[in-house]
Amino acid sequence: xxxxxxxxxxxxxxxxxxxxxxxxxxxxxxxxxxxxxxxxxxxxxxxxxxxxxxxxxxxxxxxxxxxxxxxxxxxxxxxxxxxxxxxxxxxxxxxxxxxxxxxxxxxxxxxxxxxxxxxxxxxxxxxxxxxxxxxxxxxxxxxxxxxxxxxxxxxxxxxxxxxxxxxxxxxxxxxxxxxxxxxxxxxxxxxxxxxxxxxxxxxxxxxxxxxxxxxxxxxxxxxxxxxxxxxxxxxxxxxxxxxxxxxxxxxxxxxxxxxxxxxxxxxxxxxxxxxxxxxxxxxxxxxxxxxxxxxxxxxxxxxxxxxxxxxxxxxxxxxxxxxxxxxxxxxxxxxxxxxxxxxxxxxxxxxxxxxxxxxxxxxxxxxxxxxxxxxxxx
Amino acid sequence: xxxxxxxxxxxxxxxxxxxxxxxxxxxxxxxxxxxxxxxxxxxxxxxxxxxxxxxxxxxxxxxxxxxxxxxxxxxxxxxxxxxxxxxxxxxxxxxxxxxxxxxxxxxxxxxxxxxxxxxxxxxxxxxxxxxxxxxxxxxxxxxxxxxxxxxxxxxxxxxxxxxxxxxxxxxx
Numbered sequence: 001x002x003x004x005x006x007x008x009x010x011x012x013x014x015x016x017x018x019x020x021x022x023x024x025x026x027x028x029x030x031x032x033x034x035x036x037x038x039x040x041x042x043x044x045x046x047x048x049x050x051x052x053x054x055x056x057x058x059x060x061x062x063x064x065x066x067x068x069x070x071x072x073x074x075x076x077x078x079x080x081x082x083x084x085x086x087x088x089x090x091x092x093x094x095x096x097x098x099x100x101x102x103x104x105x106x107x108x109x110x111x112x113x114x115x116x117x118x119x120x121x122x123x124x125x126x127x128x129x130x131x132x133x134x135x136x137x138x139x140x141x142x143x144x145x146x147x148x149x150x151x152x153x154x155x156x157x158x159x160x161x162x163x164x165x166x167x168x169x170x171x172x173x174x175x176x177x178x179x180x181x182x183x184x185x186x187x188x189x190x191x192x193x194x195x196x197x198x199x200x201x202x203x204x205x206x207x208x209x210x211x212x213x214x215x216x217x218x219x220x221x222x223x224x225x226x227x228x229x230x231x232x233x234x235x236x237x238x239x240x241x242x243x244x245x246x247x248x249x250x251x252x253x254x255x256x257x258x259x260x261x262x263x264x265x266x267x268x269x270x271x272x273x274x275x276x277x278x279x280x281x282x283x284x285x286x287x288x289x290x291x292x293x294x295x296x297x298x299x300x301x302x303x304x305x306x307x308x309x310x311x312x313x314x315x316x317x318x319x320x321x322x323x324x325x326x327x328x329x330x331x332x333x334x335x336x337x338x339x340x341x342x343x344x345x346x347x348x349x350x351x352x353x354x355x356x357x358x359x360x361x362x363x364x365x366x367x368x369x370x371x372x373x374x375x376x377x378x
Numbered sequence: 379x380x381x382x383x384x385x386x387x388x389x390x391x392x393x394x395x396x397x398x399x400x401x402x403x404x405x406x407x408x409x410x411x412x413x414x415x416x417x418x419x420x421x422x423x424x425x426x427x428x429x430x431x432x433x434x435x436x437x438x439x440x441x442x443x444x445x446x447x448x449x450x451x452x453x454x455x456x457x458x459x460x461x462x463x464x465x466x467x468x469x470x471x472x473x474x475x476x477x478x479x480x481x482x483x484x485x486x487x488x489x490x491x492x493x494x495x496x497x498x499x500x501x502x503x504x505x506x507x508x509x510x511x512x513x514x515x516x517x518x519x520x521x522x523x524x525x526x527x528x529x530x531x532x533x534x535x536x537x538x539x540x541x542x543x544x545x546x547x548x549x550x
Contacts, residue, residue, distance in 0.1 A: 236522030268525040
Protein backbone atom coordinates (compact mmCIF):
# COMPACT_ATOMS: atom_id res chain seq x y z
CA UNK A 1 0.00 0.00 0.00
CA UNK A 2 2.80 2.35 1.03
CA UNK A 3 4.69 1.46 -2.12
CA UNK A 4 1.67 2.30 -4.25
CA UNK A 5 1.27 5.70 -2.62
CA UNK A 6 4.94 6.50 -3.10
CA UNK A 7 4.77 5.44 -6.73
CA UNK A 8 1.72 7.64 -7.39
CA UNK A 9 3.35 10.56 -5.60
CA UNK A 10 6.47 10.16 -7.69
CA UNK A 11 4.49 10.05 -10.92
CA UNK A 12 2.52 13.18 -9.92
CA UNK A 13 5.72 15.04 -9.08
CA UNK A 14 7.23 14.10 -12.39
CA UNK A 15 4.06 15.26 -14.18
CA UNK A 16 4.02 18.64 -12.38
CA UNK A 17 7.67 19.09 -13.23
CA UNK A 18 6.90 18.40 -16.86
CA UNK A 19 3.97 20.88 -16.85
CA UNK A 20 6.17 23.58 -15.26
CA UNK A 21 8.82 22.97 -17.87
CA UNK A 22 6.19 23.47 -20.64
CA UNK A 23 4.67 26.65 -19.16
CA UNK A 24 6.04 29.87 -20.76
CA UNK A 25 7.45 32.60 -18.62
CA UNK A 26 5.62 35.95 -18.30
CA UNK A 27 7.90 37.45 -21.00
CA UNK A 28 7.26 34.55 -23.32
CA UNK A 29 3.52 34.80 -22.65
CA UNK A 30 3.61 38.52 -23.53
CA UNK A 31 5.33 37.75 -26.80
CA UNK A 32 2.75 35.09 -27.60
CA UNK A 33 -0.10 37.53 -26.90
CA UNK A 34 1.47 40.12 -29.14
CA UNK A 35 1.98 37.60 -31.93
CA UNK A 36 -1.62 36.48 -31.63
CA UNK A 37 -2.83 40.09 -31.71
CA UNK A 38 -0.79 40.70 -34.85
CA UNK A 39 -2.32 37.63 -36.46
CA UNK A 40 -5.84 38.75 -35.48
CA UNK A 41 -5.26 42.22 -36.94
CA UNK A 42 -3.74 40.78 -40.07
CA UNK A 43 -6.71 38.45 -40.50
CA UNK A 44 -9.07 41.37 -39.97
CA UNK A 45 -7.20 43.36 -42.62
CA UNK A 46 -7.25 40.45 -45.03
CA UNK A 47 -10.96 40.09 -44.48
CA UNK A 48 -11.53 43.73 -45.32
CA UNK A 49 -9.80 43.52 -48.64
CA UNK A 50 -10.95 40.10 -49.69
CA UNK A 51 -14.52 40.07 -48.48
CA UNK A 52 -17.17 41.47 -50.77
CA UNK A 53 -19.27 42.61 -47.83
CA UNK A 54 -16.62 44.97 -46.42
CA UNK A 55 -16.20 46.62 -49.83
CA UNK A 56 -19.84 47.69 -49.79
CA UNK A 57 -20.72 50.85 -47.88
CA UNK A 58 -24.05 52.22 -46.73
CA UNK A 59 -24.89 55.79 -45.83
CA UNK A 60 -27.74 58.23 -46.07
CA UNK A 61 -29.45 61.34 -44.90
CA UNK A 62 -32.96 62.60 -44.27
CA UNK A 63 -34.92 65.66 -43.23
CA UNK A 64 -38.40 66.50 -42.02
CA UNK A 65 -39.83 70.00 -42.29
CA UNK A 66 -42.63 71.96 -40.66
CA UNK A 67 -43.74 74.99 -42.67
CA UNK A 68 -46.11 77.62 -41.32
CA UNK A 69 -46.38 80.25 -44.03
CA UNK A 70 -48.99 82.85 -44.95
CA UNK A 71 -49.22 84.45 -48.39
CA UNK A 72 -50.24 88.04 -49.07
CA UNK A 73 -53.80 86.94 -49.86
CA UNK A 74 -54.14 85.72 -46.30
CA UNK A 75 -54.04 82.02 -47.12
CA UNK A 76 -52.07 80.10 -44.50
CA UNK A 77 -50.13 76.97 -45.31
CA UNK A 78 -49.29 74.62 -42.46
CA UNK A 79 -47.70 71.32 -43.24
CA UNK A 80 -45.36 68.65 -41.90
CA UNK A 81 -43.40 66.89 -44.58
CA UNK A 82 -40.83 64.12 -44.49
CA UNK A 83 -39.14 65.92 -47.32
CA UNK A 84 -36.34 63.48 -48.01
CA UNK A 85 -35.22 60.01 -46.98
CA UNK A 86 -32.07 59.01 -48.80
CA UNK A 87 -29.88 55.92 -48.83
CA UNK A 88 -26.38 55.77 -50.30
CA UNK A 89 -24.95 52.49 -51.48
CA UNK A 90 -21.35 52.25 -52.58
CA UNK A 91 -19.25 49.32 -53.67
CA UNK A 92 -15.57 48.93 -54.47
CA UNK A 93 -15.19 46.44 -57.30
CA UNK A 94 -11.43 46.93 -57.10
CA UNK A 95 -9.01 49.60 -55.89
CA UNK A 96 -9.66 51.59 -59.06
CA UNK A 97 -13.31 50.84 -59.96
CA UNK A 98 -16.23 51.73 -57.74
CA UNK A 99 -19.98 52.26 -57.74
CA UNK A 100 -21.83 55.05 -55.99
CA UNK A 101 -25.60 55.36 -55.79
CA UNK A 102 -28.21 57.51 -54.07
CA UNK A 103 -31.81 56.39 -53.80
CA UNK A 104 -34.29 58.93 -52.52
CA UNK A 105 -37.89 58.96 -51.38
CA UNK A 106 -39.32 62.49 -51.44
CA UNK A 107 -42.39 63.46 -49.42
CA UNK A 108 -42.77 60.00 -47.89
CA UNK A 109 -45.32 58.56 -50.35
CA UNK A 110 -45.10 58.00 -54.06
CA UNK A 111 -47.48 56.65 -56.66
CA UNK A 112 -50.61 57.77 -58.46
CA UNK A 113 -52.20 60.71 -56.67
CA UNK A 114 -49.42 60.91 -54.06
CA UNK A 115 -47.27 63.97 -53.57
CA UNK A 116 -43.92 62.20 -53.40
CA UNK A 117 -41.46 60.52 -55.73
CA UNK A 118 -38.92 57.73 -55.63
CA UNK A 119 -35.83 59.00 -57.41
CA UNK A 120 -32.46 57.59 -58.30
CA UNK A 121 -30.29 60.69 -58.09
CA UNK A 122 -26.92 59.01 -58.47
CA UNK A 123 -25.89 55.65 -59.90
CA UNK A 124 -22.50 55.71 -61.55
CA UNK A 125 -19.38 53.63 -61.94
CA UNK A 126 -16.14 55.52 -61.48
CA UNK A 127 -12.74 54.49 -62.81
CA UNK A 128 -9.37 55.82 -61.66
CA UNK A 129 -7.41 56.69 -64.80
CA UNK A 130 -4.44 57.67 -62.68
CA UNK A 131 -3.98 59.07 -59.19
CA UNK A 132 -5.41 62.44 -60.22
CA UNK A 133 -8.03 61.71 -62.81
CA UNK A 134 -11.22 59.72 -62.70
CA UNK A 135 -13.84 58.94 -65.33
CA UNK A 136 -17.41 58.09 -64.45
CA UNK A 137 -20.39 56.83 -66.39
CA UNK A 138 -24.00 56.65 -65.27
CA UNK A 139 -26.25 59.06 -63.41
CA UNK A 140 -24.42 61.76 -61.47
CA UNK A 141 -25.01 65.15 -59.86
CA UNK A 142 -23.97 67.98 -62.12
CA UNK A 143 -21.00 70.03 -60.89
CA UNK A 144 -22.72 73.38 -60.47
CA UNK A 145 -23.48 75.58 -57.47
CA UNK A 146 -22.80 75.06 -53.78
CA UNK A 147 -25.63 72.71 -52.80
CA UNK A 148 -26.10 70.54 -55.86
CA UNK A 149 -23.42 68.03 -54.91
CA UNK A 150 -23.29 68.57 -51.14
CA UNK A 151 -26.78 68.97 -49.72
CA UNK A 152 -26.97 66.85 -46.59
CA UNK A 153 -29.09 68.89 -44.15
CA UNK A 154 -26.34 69.29 -41.55
CA UNK A 155 -24.07 70.97 -44.12
CA UNK A 156 -26.14 74.09 -44.84
CA UNK A 157 -28.25 76.71 -43.11
CA UNK A 158 -31.99 77.06 -43.57
CA UNK A 159 -34.74 74.45 -43.43
CA UNK A 160 -35.44 74.59 -47.17
CA UNK A 161 -32.68 74.82 -49.75
CA UNK A 162 -32.23 78.33 -51.07
CA UNK A 163 -34.62 79.38 -53.88
CA UNK A 164 -31.88 80.64 -56.21
CA UNK A 165 -30.14 77.29 -56.58
CA UNK A 166 -33.56 75.60 -56.68
CA UNK A 167 -35.12 77.75 -59.42
CA UNK A 168 -32.17 78.90 -61.48
CA UNK A 169 -29.51 76.18 -61.45
CA UNK A 170 -31.84 74.05 -60.79
CA UNK A 171 -30.82 71.95 -57.76
CA UNK A 172 -30.99 69.10 -57.18
CA UNK A 173 -29.96 68.37 -60.76
CA UNK A 174 -28.68 65.05 -61.98
CA UNK A 175 -28.17 63.63 -65.46
CA UNK A 176 -27.07 60.49 -67.22
CA UNK A 177 -23.82 60.67 -69.12
CA UNK A 178 -20.07 60.59 -68.68
CA UNK A 179 -17.70 62.86 -66.78
CA UNK A 180 -13.99 63.36 -66.23
CA UNK A 181 -12.84 64.73 -62.88
CA UNK A 182 -9.37 65.53 -61.70
CA UNK A 183 -6.91 67.94 -60.13
CA UNK A 184 -4.03 70.01 -61.38
CA UNK A 185 -1.61 72.36 -59.76
CA UNK A 186 -1.78 72.26 -55.99
CA UNK A 187 -5.26 73.64 -55.58
CA UNK A 188 -7.33 73.32 -58.74
CA UNK A 189 -9.86 70.65 -59.63
CA UNK A 190 -12.00 70.31 -62.71
CA UNK A 191 -15.03 68.48 -64.09
CA UNK A 192 -15.83 67.92 -67.76
CA UNK A 193 -19.03 66.10 -68.64
CA UNK A 194 -21.34 65.21 -71.50
CA UNK A 195 -24.85 64.27 -70.44
CA UNK A 196 -28.54 64.41 -71.13
CA UNK A 197 -29.93 67.88 -71.74
CA UNK A 198 -32.95 69.75 -70.51
CA UNK A 199 -36.38 69.37 -72.05
CA UNK A 200 -38.52 72.36 -71.13
CA UNK A 201 -41.40 73.88 -73.08
CA UNK A 202 -43.34 77.02 -73.79
CA UNK A 203 -46.20 75.62 -71.67
CA UNK A 204 -43.83 75.82 -68.68
CA UNK A 205 -42.65 79.29 -69.78
CA UNK A 206 -39.28 77.68 -70.56
CA UNK A 207 -38.61 77.45 -66.82
CA UNK A 208 -35.30 75.68 -66.36
CA UNK A 209 -36.43 73.63 -63.37
CA UNK A 210 -39.29 72.13 -65.38
CA UNK A 211 -36.82 70.86 -67.94
CA UNK A 212 -35.06 68.28 -65.78
CA UNK A 213 -35.51 64.84 -67.35
CA UNK A 214 -34.08 62.89 -64.38
CA UNK A 215 -32.69 60.20 -66.71
CA UNK A 216 -36.14 58.62 -66.97
CA UNK A 217 -36.32 57.58 -70.63
CA UNK A 218 -34.77 60.99 -71.23
CA UNK A 219 -34.93 62.43 -74.71
CA UNK A 220 -31.32 62.43 -75.87
CA UNK A 221 -31.61 64.07 -79.27
CA UNK A 222 -29.73 67.11 -77.97
CA UNK A 223 -27.08 66.60 -75.30
CA UNK A 224 -25.43 69.07 -72.95
CA UNK A 225 -21.84 69.65 -71.85
CA UNK A 226 -20.71 70.95 -68.44
CA UNK A 227 -17.34 72.17 -67.27
CA UNK A 228 -16.33 73.38 -63.83
CA UNK A 229 -13.11 74.78 -62.46
CA UNK A 230 -12.68 74.96 -58.67
CA UNK A 231 -9.95 76.46 -56.53
CA UNK A 232 -9.51 75.39 -52.92
CA UNK A 233 -6.04 76.71 -52.27
CA UNK A 234 -6.55 78.17 -48.80
CA UNK A 235 -8.30 76.84 -45.71
CA UNK A 236 -11.97 77.68 -45.64
CA UNK A 237 -12.06 79.13 -49.16
CA UNK A 238 -13.68 77.75 -52.29
CA UNK A 239 -13.94 79.64 -55.55
CA UNK A 240 -15.64 77.91 -58.46
CA UNK A 241 -17.17 78.62 -61.84
CA UNK A 242 -19.29 76.43 -64.10
CA UNK A 243 -20.28 76.82 -67.73
CA UNK A 244 -22.85 74.59 -69.35
CA UNK A 245 -23.97 74.40 -72.96
CA UNK A 246 -27.32 72.90 -73.96
CA UNK A 247 -27.74 72.03 -77.63
CA UNK A 248 -31.51 72.49 -77.50
CA UNK A 249 -33.55 72.94 -74.36
CA UNK A 250 -36.74 71.52 -75.91
CA UNK A 251 -34.95 68.58 -77.57
CA UNK A 252 -36.02 70.02 -80.91
CA UNK A 253 -39.75 69.95 -80.16
CA UNK A 254 -40.14 73.73 -80.25
CA UNK A 255 -38.86 75.46 -83.38
CA UNK A 256 -38.98 78.79 -81.54
CA UNK A 257 -36.42 77.64 -78.96
CA UNK A 258 -32.81 76.61 -79.34
CA UNK A 259 -29.58 76.31 -77.43
CA UNK A 260 -28.81 77.68 -73.99
CA UNK A 261 -25.79 78.53 -71.86
CA UNK A 262 -25.56 78.56 -68.06
CA UNK A 263 -22.93 80.62 -66.26
CA UNK A 264 -22.48 80.08 -62.55
CA UNK A 265 -19.90 81.31 -60.06
CA UNK A 266 -19.71 81.10 -56.30
CA UNK A 267 -17.47 81.69 -53.33
CA UNK A 268 -17.40 80.13 -49.89
CA UNK A 269 -15.21 81.94 -47.38
CA UNK A 270 -14.84 80.60 -43.85
CA UNK A 271 -12.74 82.52 -41.36
CA UNK A 272 -12.92 81.29 -37.78
CA UNK A 273 -16.57 81.39 -36.74
CA UNK A 274 -17.59 83.53 -39.72
CA UNK A 275 -18.65 82.20 -43.09
CA UNK A 276 -19.92 83.89 -46.23
CA UNK A 277 -21.53 82.11 -49.13
CA UNK A 278 -22.19 84.02 -52.34
CA UNK A 279 -23.52 82.63 -55.61
CA UNK A 280 -24.55 84.03 -58.97
CA UNK A 281 -26.14 82.04 -61.80
CA UNK A 282 -27.54 83.11 -65.15
CA UNK A 283 -29.06 81.37 -68.18
CA UNK A 284 -29.01 82.71 -71.69
CA UNK A 285 -31.64 81.01 -73.91
CA UNK A 286 -31.67 81.34 -77.68
CA UNK A 287 -34.86 81.54 -79.75
CA UNK A 288 -37.83 83.81 -80.29
CA UNK A 289 -40.03 81.69 -78.00
CA UNK A 290 -38.11 82.32 -74.76
CA UNK A 291 -37.47 85.94 -75.81
CA UNK A 292 -41.18 86.62 -76.31
CA UNK A 293 -41.91 86.07 -72.62
CA UNK A 294 -38.59 87.25 -71.21
CA UNK A 295 -37.39 83.72 -70.41
CA UNK A 296 -34.33 84.22 -72.63
CA UNK A 297 -32.61 85.42 -69.46
CA UNK A 298 -33.10 83.61 -66.16
CA UNK A 299 -30.79 84.64 -63.36
CA UNK A 300 -30.36 85.07 -59.63
CA UNK A 301 -27.94 85.45 -56.77
CA UNK A 302 -27.76 85.13 -53.01
CA UNK A 303 -25.56 86.23 -50.15
CA UNK A 304 -25.46 84.25 -46.94
CA UNK A 305 -23.35 85.39 -43.99
CA UNK A 306 -23.31 83.15 -40.93
CA UNK A 307 -21.71 83.02 -37.52
CA UNK A 308 -20.90 79.90 -35.52
CA UNK A 309 -21.34 80.70 -31.83
CA UNK A 310 -19.78 77.36 -30.87
CA UNK A 311 -19.63 73.80 -32.20
CA UNK A 312 -23.35 73.34 -31.57
CA UNK A 313 -25.03 76.61 -32.59
CA UNK A 314 -24.84 78.78 -35.69
CA UNK A 315 -26.79 81.82 -36.86
CA UNK A 316 -27.36 82.91 -40.46
CA UNK A 317 -29.06 85.47 -42.65
CA UNK A 318 -29.62 85.21 -46.41
CA UNK A 319 -30.75 87.54 -49.15
CA UNK A 320 -32.02 85.80 -52.32
CA UNK A 321 -33.03 87.41 -55.59
CA UNK A 322 -34.05 85.56 -58.75
CA UNK A 323 -36.06 85.96 -61.92
CA UNK A 324 -37.04 83.26 -64.41
CA UNK A 325 -38.28 85.88 -66.89
CA UNK A 326 -35.60 88.51 -66.55
CA UNK A 327 -35.38 89.18 -70.29
CA UNK A 328 -38.17 91.72 -70.37
CA UNK A 329 -39.65 94.39 -68.18
CA UNK A 330 -42.37 92.25 -66.60
CA UNK A 331 -42.76 92.18 -62.85
CA UNK A 332 -41.28 88.71 -62.45
CA UNK A 333 -38.41 89.33 -60.06
CA UNK A 334 -38.63 87.69 -56.64
CA UNK A 335 -36.77 88.39 -53.44
CA UNK A 336 -36.61 86.36 -50.25
CA UNK A 337 -35.10 87.24 -46.87
CA UNK A 338 -34.18 84.49 -44.40
CA UNK A 339 -32.78 84.50 -40.90
CA UNK A 340 -32.42 81.51 -38.64
CA UNK A 341 -30.44 79.19 -36.42
CA UNK A 342 -28.96 75.71 -36.72
CA UNK A 343 -28.38 73.57 -33.64
CA UNK A 344 -26.11 70.54 -34.01
CA UNK A 345 -26.43 68.21 -30.95
CA UNK A 346 -24.05 65.98 -32.93
CA UNK A 347 -22.05 66.95 -36.02
CA UNK A 348 -24.28 64.68 -38.12
CA UNK A 349 -27.61 65.74 -36.61
CA UNK A 350 -29.19 69.17 -36.95
CA UNK A 351 -32.26 71.02 -35.75
CA UNK A 352 -33.19 74.15 -37.72
CA UNK A 353 -35.42 77.15 -37.33
CA UNK A 354 -35.77 80.05 -39.72
CA UNK A 355 -38.04 82.92 -40.61
CA UNK A 356 -38.69 83.85 -44.22
CA UNK A 357 -40.22 86.83 -45.95
CA UNK A 358 -40.76 87.22 -49.68
CA UNK A 359 -41.07 90.38 -51.75
CA UNK A 360 -42.20 89.76 -55.33
CA UNK A 361 -42.43 92.50 -57.95
CA UNK A 362 -45.76 91.04 -59.05
CA UNK A 363 -47.12 91.60 -55.55
CA UNK A 364 -48.57 88.10 -55.42
CA UNK A 365 -47.47 84.74 -54.09
CA UNK A 366 -45.35 86.25 -51.33
CA UNK A 367 -44.94 83.76 -48.50
CA UNK A 368 -43.97 84.79 -45.01
CA UNK A 369 -43.61 82.71 -41.87
CA UNK A 370 -41.59 80.15 -39.97
CA UNK A 371 -39.91 76.89 -40.93
CA UNK A 372 -38.69 74.15 -38.59
CA UNK A 373 -36.60 71.18 -39.56
CA UNK A 374 -34.74 68.17 -38.28
CA UNK A 375 -32.11 66.36 -40.32
CA UNK A 376 -29.30 63.83 -40.14
CA UNK A 377 -26.68 62.05 -42.16
CA UNK A 378 -24.66 58.93 -41.56
CA UNK B 379 -12.07 68.35 -86.18
CA UNK B 380 -13.44 69.71 -82.92
CA UNK B 381 -13.70 66.18 -81.57
CA UNK B 382 -10.03 65.57 -82.48
CA UNK B 383 -8.96 68.70 -80.62
CA UNK B 384 -11.05 67.68 -77.64
CA UNK B 385 -9.42 64.23 -77.63
CA UNK B 386 -5.93 65.79 -77.70
CA UNK B 387 -6.91 68.08 -74.86
CA UNK B 388 -8.07 65.16 -72.73
CA UNK B 389 -4.89 63.19 -73.54
CA UNK B 390 -2.71 66.13 -72.51
CA UNK B 391 -4.64 66.50 -69.25
CA UNK B 392 -4.18 62.81 -68.46
CA UNK B 393 -0.44 63.08 -69.10
CA UNK B 394 -0.14 66.27 -67.06
CA UNK B 395 -2.15 65.17 -64.09
CA UNK B 396 -0.37 61.81 -64.06
CA UNK B 397 2.62 63.62 -62.59
CA UNK B 398 0.60 64.90 -59.63
CA UNK B 399 -0.93 63.07 -56.73
CA UNK B 400 -4.39 63.18 -55.12
CA UNK B 401 -5.12 59.59 -54.14
CA UNK B 402 -2.26 57.41 -53.01
CA UNK B 403 0.71 57.30 -50.70
CA UNK B 404 2.27 60.70 -50.08
CA UNK B 405 4.83 59.49 -47.58
CA UNK B 406 5.59 56.08 -46.09
CA UNK B 407 5.31 55.58 -42.36
CA UNK B 408 9.03 54.74 -42.17
CA UNK B 409 10.01 57.96 -43.92
CA UNK B 410 7.69 59.98 -41.72
CA UNK B 411 9.18 58.50 -38.55
CA UNK B 412 12.75 58.80 -39.84
CA UNK B 413 12.16 62.48 -40.48
CA UNK B 414 10.73 63.05 -37.03
CA UNK B 415 13.38 61.13 -35.10
CA UNK B 416 16.33 62.16 -37.31
CA UNK B 417 17.02 58.65 -38.65
CA UNK B 418 17.04 57.17 -35.13
CA UNK B 419 13.50 55.88 -34.90
CA UNK B 420 12.95 54.29 -31.50
CA UNK B 421 11.33 50.84 -31.34
CA UNK B 422 7.52 50.95 -31.32
CA UNK B 423 5.65 50.74 -28.04
CA UNK B 424 2.12 49.66 -27.38
CA UNK B 425 -0.74 51.37 -25.59
CA UNK B 426 -3.58 49.04 -24.68
CA UNK B 427 -7.08 50.47 -24.91
CA UNK B 428 -8.78 49.06 -21.88
CA UNK B 429 -11.46 50.30 -19.47
CA UNK B 430 -11.96 54.07 -19.52
CA UNK B 431 -9.39 54.55 -22.28
CA UNK B 432 -11.44 52.43 -24.67
CA UNK B 433 -14.59 54.42 -23.88
CA UNK B 434 -12.90 57.80 -24.20
CA UNK B 435 -11.33 56.82 -27.53
CA UNK B 436 -14.76 55.73 -28.79
CA UNK B 437 -16.21 59.08 -27.69
CA UNK B 438 -13.51 60.98 -29.58
CA UNK B 439 -13.85 58.93 -32.76
CA UNK B 440 -17.64 58.52 -32.41
CA UNK B 441 -17.04 54.81 -32.95
CA UNK B 442 -14.93 52.05 -31.40
CA UNK B 443 -11.24 51.92 -32.25
CA UNK B 444 -10.76 48.87 -34.52
CA UNK B 445 -8.06 47.34 -32.34
CA UNK B 446 -7.34 46.73 -28.67
CA UNK B 447 -3.98 48.48 -28.82
CA UNK B 448 -2.24 51.37 -30.52
CA UNK B 449 1.38 51.46 -31.59
CA UNK B 450 3.43 54.58 -30.98
CA UNK B 451 7.00 55.78 -31.00
CA UNK B 452 8.42 57.85 -28.18
CA UNK B 453 11.63 59.74 -27.49
CA UNK B 454 11.71 62.20 -24.62
CA UNK B 455 8.76 64.58 -24.89
CA UNK B 456 8.01 63.49 -28.44
CA UNK B 457 5.46 60.84 -29.27
CA UNK B 458 4.52 59.84 -32.82
CA UNK B 459 1.29 58.17 -33.88
CA UNK B 460 0.22 56.69 -37.18
CA UNK B 461 -3.54 56.42 -37.22
CA UNK B 462 -6.31 55.59 -39.70
CA UNK B 463 -9.75 57.15 -39.87
CA UNK B 464 -12.44 57.04 -42.52
CA UNK B 465 -13.73 60.30 -43.97
CA UNK B 466 -16.62 59.17 -46.12
CA UNK B 467 -15.80 55.70 -47.41
CA UNK B 468 -12.10 54.86 -47.21
CA UNK B 469 -9.52 55.21 -44.43
CA UNK B 470 -7.08 58.11 -44.42
CA UNK B 471 -3.68 57.36 -42.86
CA UNK B 472 -2.25 60.23 -40.86
CA UNK B 473 1.03 60.70 -39.01
CA UNK B 474 0.88 62.90 -35.91
CA UNK B 475 3.66 64.08 -33.61
CA UNK B 476 2.87 65.36 -30.14
CA UNK B 477 5.47 67.37 -28.28
CA UNK B 478 4.78 68.31 -24.67
CA UNK B 479 0.98 67.84 -24.94
CA UNK B 480 0.71 69.93 -28.12
CA UNK B 481 0.65 68.89 -31.75
CA UNK B 482 3.96 69.57 -33.44
CA UNK B 483 3.29 67.98 -36.83
CA UNK B 484 0.38 66.36 -38.62
CA UNK B 485 0.74 64.87 -42.11
CA UNK B 486 -1.54 62.90 -44.41
CA UNK B 487 0.52 59.82 -45.29
CA UNK B 488 -2.00 58.00 -47.48
CA UNK B 489 -5.28 59.25 -48.92
CA UNK B 490 -7.77 56.81 -50.38
CA UNK B 491 -11.02 58.84 -50.61
CA UNK B 492 -12.29 60.15 -53.94
CA UNK B 493 -12.99 63.64 -52.51
CA UNK B 494 -11.35 65.83 -49.91
CA UNK B 495 -7.73 65.47 -51.11
CA UNK B 496 -7.09 69.12 -50.17
CA UNK B 497 -6.51 68.11 -46.53
CA UNK B 498 -3.00 66.98 -47.46
CA UNK B 499 -1.88 70.56 -48.09
CA UNK B 500 0.27 72.42 -45.60
CA UNK B 501 -2.13 75.34 -45.55
CA UNK B 502 -4.64 73.00 -43.96
CA UNK B 503 -2.45 70.79 -41.75
CA UNK B 504 -0.48 73.76 -40.37
CA UNK B 505 -3.63 74.92 -38.61
CA UNK B 506 -3.22 72.03 -36.16
CA UNK B 507 0.23 73.15 -35.00
CA UNK B 508 0.33 73.75 -31.22
CA UNK B 509 -3.23 72.51 -30.75
CA UNK B 510 -3.87 71.07 -27.32
CA UNK B 511 -6.61 69.10 -25.63
CA UNK B 512 -9.31 70.79 -23.57
CA UNK B 513 -10.82 69.27 -20.42
CA UNK B 514 -13.67 67.97 -22.59
CA UNK B 515 -11.27 66.17 -24.94
CA UNK B 516 -11.66 68.66 -27.78
CA UNK B 517 -9.11 70.68 -29.70
CA UNK B 518 -8.50 74.07 -28.14
CA UNK B 519 -8.35 75.82 -31.52
CA UNK B 520 -10.73 76.39 -34.42
CA UNK B 521 -9.88 74.61 -37.67
CA UNK B 522 -11.10 76.29 -40.85
CA UNK B 523 -12.69 73.62 -43.02
CA UNK B 524 -12.50 72.97 -46.74
CA UNK B 525 -15.70 73.28 -48.70
CA UNK B 526 -16.64 69.94 -50.19
CA UNK B 527 -14.18 68.09 -47.93
CA UNK B 528 -16.18 68.28 -44.72
CA UNK B 529 -15.93 64.59 -43.86
CA UNK B 530 -12.18 64.41 -44.49
CA UNK B 531 -11.65 67.54 -42.39
CA UNK B 532 -13.65 66.04 -39.55
CA UNK B 533 -11.66 62.80 -39.78
CA UNK B 534 -8.44 64.82 -39.37
CA UNK B 535 -9.88 66.67 -36.37
CA UNK B 536 -10.84 63.38 -34.73
CA UNK B 537 -7.35 61.92 -35.29
CA UNK B 538 -5.62 65.03 -33.95
CA UNK B 539 -7.80 64.89 -30.85
CA UNK B 540 -7.16 61.16 -30.48
CA UNK B 541 -3.38 61.56 -30.72
CA UNK B 542 -3.41 64.24 -28.02
CA UNK B 543 -5.52 62.04 -25.77
CA UNK B 544 -3.35 58.95 -26.34
CA UNK B 545 -0.24 61.01 -25.66
CA UNK B 546 -1.72 62.01 -22.30
CA UNK B 547 -2.13 58.33 -21.44
CA UNK B 548 1.41 57.11 -21.98
CA UNK B 549 3.95 56.96 -19.20
CA UNK B 550 7.25 58.80 -19.50
